[in-house]
Amino acid sequence: MMQVVNLPERTSWNDLLQRPFSNNTDIAGKVKMIVADVKENGDTAIRKYTSEYDGVAIENLLVPAAEISNAQNIIPSELKSAIQQAANNITLFHEQSKFSYPVVETMPGVKCWKRSLPIEKVGLYIPGGSAPLFSTLLMLGIPAKLAGCSEIIVCTPAGKDSKVHPAILYTAALLGIENIYCIGGAQAIAAMAYGTETIPMVYKIFGPGNRYVTTAKQLVQIEGIAIDMPAGPSEVVVLADATANAKFVAADLLSQAEHGADSQVLLVTTSPEIVKAVQEEIAIQINSLARKDMIRESLLHSKIILLDTIEQAIEMVNEYAPEHLIVCCNNDEIIAAKIINAGSVFLGNYSPESVGDYASGTNHSLPTNGYARAYSGVNVESFMKTITYQKLDIPGLQKISNTVITMATAEGLDAHANAVKIRLNV
Amino acid sequence: MMQVVNLPERTSWNDLLQRPFSNNTDIAGKVKMIVADVKENGDTAIRKYTSEYDGVAIENLLVPAAEISNAQNIIPSELKSAIQQAANNITLFHEQSKFSYPVVETMPGVKCWKRSLPIEKVGLYIPGGSAPLFSTLLMLGIPAKLAGCSEIIVCTPAGKDSKVHPAILYTAALLGIENIYCIGGAQAIAAMAYGTETIPMVYKIFGPGNRYVTTAKQLVQIEGIAIDMPAGPSEVVVLADATANAKFVAADLLSQAEHGADSQVLLVTTSPEIVKAVQEEIAIQINSLARKDMIRESLLHSKIILLDTIEQAIEMVNEYAPEHLIVCCNNDEIIAAKIINAGSVFLGNYSPESVGDYASGTNHSLPTNGYARAYSGVNVESFMKTITYQKLDIPGLQKISNTVITMATAEGLDAHANAVKIRLNV
Numbered sequence: 033m034m035q036v037v038n039l040p041e042r043t044s045w046n047d048l049l050q051r052p053f054s055n056n057t058d059i060a061g062k063v064k065m066i067v068a069d070v071k072e073n074g075d076t077a078i079r080k081y082t083s084e085y086d087g088v089a090i091e092n093l094l095v096p097a098a099e100i101s102n103a104q105n106i107i108p109s110e111l112k113s114a115i116q117q118a119a120n121n122i123t124l125f126h127e128q129s130k131f132s133y134p135v136v137e138t139m140p141g142v143k144c145w146k147r148s149l150p151i152e153k154v155g156l157y158i159p160g161g162s163a164p165l166f167s168t169l170l171m172l173g174i175p176a177k178l179a180g181c182s183e184i185i186v187c188t189p190a191g192k193d194s195k196v197h198p199a200i201l202y203t204a205a206l207l208g209i210e211n212i213y214c215i216g217g218a219q220a221i222a223a224m225a226y227g228t229e230t231i232p233m234v235y236k237i238f239g240p241g242n243r244y245v246t247t248a249k250q251l252v253q254i255e256g257i258a259i260d261m262p263a264g265p266s267e268v269v270v271l272a273d274a275t276a277n278a279k280f281v282a283a284d285l286l287s288q289a290e291h292g293a294d295s296q297v298l299l300v301t302t303s304p305e306i307v308k309a310v311q312e313e314i315a316i317q318i319n320s321l322a323r324k325d326m327i328r329e330s331l332l333h334s335k336i337i338l339l340d341t342i343e344q345a346i347e348m349v350n351e352y353a354p355e356h357l358i359v360c361c362n363n364d365e366i367i368a369a370k371i372i373n374a375g376s377v378f379l380g381n382y383s384p385e386s387v388g389d390y391a392s393g394t395n396h397s398l399p400t401n402g403y404a405r406a407y408s409g410v411n412v413e414s415f416m417k418t419i420t421y422q423k424l425d426i427p428g429l430q431k432i433s434n435t436v437i438t439m440a441t442a443e444g445l446d447a448h449a450n451a452v453k454i455r456l457n458v
Numbered sequence: 459m460m461q462v463v464n465l466p467e468r469t470s471w472n473d474l475l476q477r478p479f480s481n482n483t484d485i486a487g488k489v490k491m492i493v494a495d496v497k498e499n500g501d502t503a504i505r506k507y508t509s510e511y512d513g514v515a516i517e518n519l520l521v522p523a524a525e526i527s528n529a530q531n532i533i534p535s536e537l538k539s540a541i542q543q544a545a546n547n548i549t550l551f552h553e554q555s556k557f558s559y560p561v562v563e564t565m566p567g568v569k570c571w572k573r574s575l576p577i578e579k580v581g582l583y584i585p586g587g588s589a590p591l592f593s594t595l596l597m598l599g600i601p602a603k604l605a606g607c608s609e610i611i612v613c614t615p616a617g618k619d620s621k622v623h624p625a626i627l628y629t630a631a632l633l634g635i636e637n638i639y640c641i642g643g644a645q646a647i648a649a650m651a652y653g654t655e656t657i658p659m660v661y662k663i664f665g666p667g668n669r670y671v672t673t674a675k676q677l678v679q680i681e682g683i684a685i686d687m688p689a690g691p692s693e694v695v696v697l698a699d700a701t702a703n704a705k706f707v708a709a710d711l712l713s714q715a716e717h718g719a720d721s722q723v724l725l726v727t728t729s730p731e732i733v734k735a736v737q738e739e740i741a742i743q744i745n746s747l748a749r750k751d752m753i754r755e756s757l758l759h760s761k762i763i764l765l766d767t768i769e770q771a772i773e774m775v776n777e778y779a780p781e782h783l784i785v786c787c788n789n790d791e792i793i794a795a796k797i798i799n800a801g802s803v804f805l806g807n808y809s810p811e812s813v814g815d816y817a818s819g820t821n822h823s824l825p826t827n828g829y830a831r832a833y834s835g836v837n838v839e840s841f842m843k844t845i846t847y848q849k850l851d852i853p854g855l856q857k858i859s860n861t862v863i864t865m866a867t868a869e870g871l872d873a874h875a876n877a878v879k880i881r882l883n884v
Contacts, residue, residue, distance in 0.1 A: 405661040
């Protein structure tokens, strides 16, 4: 089912590691039109596209508070406990990354410092579609709360019954998020970017979505609305040596493949036995899975790659820069230290990707499509920005004055030099 | 010269604080064409546009090592000392922000941690044009080096003599940056995004530029190349009460205005005396400045705004979110603590913006156009990304298994649940 590539030449790696082609230019015109319409016509446009694309006529765009608080009565207590446990772990991990910065006196009398502040207004997009992704709400809402954002809104499409799934509402209530708008698609992104009569504008938009959502996020980003990161289909690399367990590896590959037909899964291994055993295990396990048709499609553009050495395998992983990397190898921690491009890494035979997707504590909003070369996953700092400060006293300004005047003059900016001179009467 | 607005109604603030309109849609088609041509035809296209737009025929795109090392013999020793002093201060301030993260055991047997890593390949764009912006090379090159980026390249347009200004070459040599390509404009951005025969591709592009450069950065960003931040014209707000010195305030406004005809400067004050005195001082000081014509244009869309109280003034500053904020007030530090949207803040009567532009130690690559609401200035972390890790042992996986299985099942992802079950034989 998966293509097997044995000992490929180094020169063929680039082609081998291409992601399945995805191109949104076909919908760019349509998305541009939706975004412009929402900017111009606000709620009226929102309702129009929600009816057109989602097939639902929404009366209240804002989910009523009573519906949110009632969600806890609807969902099973086992699910509530699971969400709470996941929320605890995610909070524990994310709250570690708060920083305070020292005042640095770069020269006597020249004090510089930095302050981290929450982005005031943020919007979280939670996809609807085939599943209620309450886990994504945990992954975005918890760092937003920890950062201290004062206005956190959520947009998520309603189902055919015009309702938002109670698990999403329960999760929002658990996190103390009150403003949930039951809209989705490009129109939701435009609403958060520009604001409408009902939906407040935000400064940064987070969250995954389909091609319409992704294209809309790119469009509003050009106009200066910040977004979390560019998006692409989800992916995993399993890096395995002979010590890996083929059953587990197959289950991990299948779990990633069920995200969507455009997901890509790669097995990179130094063991011919693993190549064979994993193929057999996939063939067995796939039959019992609900999403087997989607998985089969995804496996069509997935690969099993056999390499000579672990060093080559590490090099290949770093070149591919996977969103998720599972290292099922002897010396997993030594290997992990050599990984320089990846979103989130799972070490050893008992760390399946699904624990990170839900509950280990790390964030599951991660850079896909090789973006891990330059982007981080979502974290508390994604919801913050820094301001720098400086304060000079007169001796400090005197000490630094020659440097500033000389440089400004060399750059041809004499008013810059003058702002120093005038203060020192030179 | 500057428009004076006395005690505006709160409802008029939004209109009052609009930035001078700037729109790049007129050049979008042309830039798209340049970028596509460079992607397709590499160095040939680069040479074509460099000849067409910059009017220079470049033989070697790469500046020869001998030319870089010779720069120190060309520029005056006073300028060398100034650049060294600035580099020291910038290094001192920026090196404070390196973090190590603890391992967090979110549940017994579930270990999560995070690692900060340099982005391997980064490109720095240094504009040419009216001035050799070696200060910008300091501001981008120092954090890139501190982050530990292994491949740092610089693109900067050559002058009419086909040479890069020696002050830029000297600064590069000082920072240990060897690969400088003498090209500019949209074609330089495309070269760094896709690579050509001569110019290596990078993962993230930094640096300011004209409308062509900005538009090209936006275009390649859509294809997944990271960029530092969106760009707009430079700007300053001076927040002044009656304790401010009108001479200094005028000099600061003028120094910002000399950046370009599209720069915006605002004086927000609670003192009618300051309104009057600053106008008089501007009228006097402007006459002796080399760039007075450009400054006059810039002042046409700049404003002096008189407000009743400092609290209102702080609110207005936060709504405008200036790139630079100079606080010339009694209680400047108390006011600074209430600022939530700004790029860099200058406190007191002896901290002109020009010290931060060159040498105080803070970065001068800052968010313009209100982007300070969501973006930080360039810092060491701008050149890094983080990878998260998790490692579970069998008891850890057992402990977390119910949570993961319950959540995956509720999201309709049974292969995710299965990756846990198969490891525990449940």
